[in-house]
Amino acid sequence: MDPIRNPYNPGAGARPPALVGRDEELQSFDVAVQRLGMGRHDRSILLSGLRGVGKTVLLQEFGRIAQGHQWVHRHVEATEGFDLTKEMALLARDAILRLSPGKRLAGNTRRALAVLRAFQVRWDLPEAGGVVAEVDPLLGWADSGRLDNDLGDLFAELGQLARDHQRGVLFTIDEMQCLDKDRLGALITALHRVSQIQLPLIVVGAGLPSLLALVGEARSYAERLFAFRTINSLIREEAIAALAVPSRQEGAEWQPEALDAAIEATKGYPYFLQEIGKHTWELAPGPDRITAEDVEIALPLATERLDSGFFRVRVDRTTSAERDYLKAMASLGPGPHSTGDVASVLHKTTPQVNQFRDALIKRGLCYSPRHGHIDFTVPMFADFISRRLR
Ligand SMILES: Nc1ncnc2c1ncn2[C@@H]1O[C@H](COP(=O)(O)OP(=O)(O)OP(=O)(O)O)[C@@H](O)[C@H]1O
Ligand SMILES: [Mg+2]
Structure with a gap:
């Protein structure tokens, strides 16, 4: 069928044409943003799940929701050797400037920048931008040399600035299992502080299932601080919707046997669903239906794509x-x-x-x-x- 109209989207963090099975997560995030915006309490969130189930996609969706409520959203992906201190200073800088466009050095913005400057100086961070360098550090803030304390000062300052502007700040951290335990612990303590004073700043982290144990080991009270959400493969009805809805919007129907075959092969695994959707669409003669035979022909190709891309890169090293x-x-x-x-x-x-x-x-x-x-x-x-x- 028409390759230009192919709706399916396999790829890391690629937005699916129909984001199914995640209503609960989306809704509770939306509620959290609105509650925090009103000065009520809500929790930061940790998403954990296997590779390719849709964690990154959800983080991006959370970002859209937050921006819809006039929040500032900044995203970062951790890697091995990730320098949390430096990255948080960069995110904070962006957030401060975005919270106060046009009047950057006025009043509370200047103060937030001065706290950030103190943090930069104390943690020996390379100058993150001209605007910050122009400001003198605010002594006694974010400069104790204890990361939990200093990050806490920085977050509290950011949260307060956001509140002054009737906005909020969302930081999303992907691949969070890459953080080392000490830094992760400092991040958790800092978040604990902003959460106690109910400022509109939250962090949503995503990572492999190992993240949960790591967070618990870093700070025992993390269990109460975060809402934990496990992201799984899709159940049958959701997997059906993930394939059927996008093509219906393009005027083509999957026949029931075609859906059965695709779901049996993919077991509802989101990445594979996108891959099989894409190849079946490409190979199907159409014009307005997708048959079990189309799936049968596409399956080896979709599997080959999965093997040579997604799987292969993981074993190559x-x-x-x-x-x-x-x-x-x-x-x-x-x-x-x-x-x-x-x-x-x-x-x-x-x-x-x-x-x-x-x-x-x-x-x-x-x-x-x-x-x-x-x-x-x-x-x-x-x-x-x-x-x-x-
Ligand atoms: N709810 C969903 N419904 C249908 N497809 C989805 C859904 N969530 C994600 N996908 C698809 O699955 C694929 C993988 O998504 P994503 O990269 O977000 O996974 P991930 O969990 O972050 O994987 P990794 O651990 O490898 O980073 C993408 O092609 C995306 O379009
Ligand atoms: Mg990801």
């Missing part, structure tokens, strides 16, 4: 010992698996292979759902390994 570990996991069928069982497949003891397990966790390919267990962070990864890594 692994060592051969790490791959052996992955293969051993895959040979055990659907996870999670006890690390002892994986070691047995390799004819080794658990301590002998722990370093490979740890390296795979560090690469974000695996995670430990509970003590002594391991699973893939990518849905359907076991199938890929059995298909491709022999």
Whole structure:
């Protein structure tokens, strides 16, 4: 069918043509923004889930909602070695300037910039912009040398500035599992402070399932500070809508058997749904219906795209010992698996292979759902390994 009108959108953070199954998350976020805007209390949010389920897409959607309420939204993606201190100073700078366009150095804006300047000087951060450099640091604010305290000062200042302008600030942090425990702890303490004084500033973090344990270890009270949301693959009706709604809007109907075949193959995994939607649309003669045969023809291509792109990049940088570990996991069928069982497949003891397990966790390919267990962070990864890594 017409490739120009193909609605499906596979890709990291690519906005799906129909964002289904996330109404609850969207609605509670909208409520939180409005409550905070009124000076009521609400919580920052942590989204956790496997690769390709739609965490980044949700963060962006939250950003749109916040902007719809005149909030400032800034987004950052953590990577290994992420410098939280520097990144927060940059986000704060943007937020201050965006909260007060046109009258940048007036009154409360000047004060917020002076606190930011103190933070920059104390934390030895490279000058983030001419406007901030022109301001003298406000002594005694954000300059104690304790990150939790100084970030807290900075956030409180930002929250107050936002409130003065009847607006708010949303920071979204993607791949949050990359933060080290100390910095994560400081961030949590700083957020705790703004949340106590009910200022309109929240952070929404997203990351792999390992994020939850990490946050709990960093600060025990984090459990009460954040609303935790697990983002999963879509259930059947949602997966049907994810495929059927976008094509209906383009005047084409998926036949029920076509939907059955696509849902069986993808198991409701959002990334795969977009991929199969895209290839089926491309190959289907149409003009106004998609049949089970179209899906059957498209499936090998969609799988190939998944294998050579999404899956392949994840294993490309692994060592051969790490791959052996992955293969051993895959040979055990659907996870999670006890690390002892994986070691047995390799004819080794658990301590002998722990370093490979740890390296795979560090690469974000695996995670430990509970003590002594391991699973893939990518849905359907076991199938890929059995298909491709022999
Ligand atoms: N609710 C949804 N309905 C349909 N498709 C979706 C939905 N959410 C995400 N997708 C699609 O899934 C794909 C992956 O989304 P996204 O990049 O947000 O996932 P992610 O969880 O951030 O993955 P990663 O952990 O690899 O960063 C995109 O192509 C997106 O369009
Ligand atoms: Mg993502």
